[in-house]
Amino acid sequence: MSIQVFSLADFDPEHASGADISAYFSVLRSTEFFSIEEFLSGLFYETDSLENNVIEFDLMLMVPPTESGLYQFELRLELTDGRVLTRTSEQVELL
Numbered sequence: 001m002s003i004q005v006f007s008l009a010d011f012d013p014e015h016a017s018g019a020d021i022s023a024y025f026s027v028l029r030s031t032e033f034f035s036i037e038e039f040l041s042g043l044f045y046e047t048d049s050l051e052n053n054v055i056e057f058d059l060m061l062m063v064p065p066t067e068s069g070l071y072q073f074e075l076r077l078e079l080t081d082g083r084v085l086t087r088t089s090e091q092v093e094l095l
Contacts, residue, residue, distance in 0.1 A: 001043070003036050005059065006074040008088070012066040021073075024063040033060065061094075068095045 005022045007015055015021050027039035034042070039057065065071060070091045077085045 001040055001080050002076075002078045003040065003059075004076045004078075006076070007065075008072040008074060009069070011071070021063075024061060025059045026062050028058040028060050033062075065094055069093070 003022065004020055005025050007019055007021050008017060010016050011019065011021055011024075022036055025036060026033040027036060029039070036059075043055065059075070071094050072091045073089045075087045075089070079085070
């Protein structure tokens with residue numbers, strides 16, 4: 001399984017529109033932050049106790065963009081069976 005986050009607008013000088021900015025996000029679980037990789041590696045141990053095969057998590061942007069403005073992101077989850085799930089966020093104003 002993999003999780004990627006792409007910015008749909010220029011984010012900073014190193015990340016133009018369409019760039020993978022997954023490294024700028026952390027997963028919030030309860031009161032702790034984890035990198036996406038840490039979250040995914042720990043997820044393996046949780047799958048036996050999943051109710052209705054639902055996994056909930058919050059992605060938190062930890063690095064602000066160079067410029068304030070409206071931003072939109074695309075989230076891609078690649079599942080272990082090869083399926084890819086994609087979701088586009090609503091526009092959010094980042095200051």
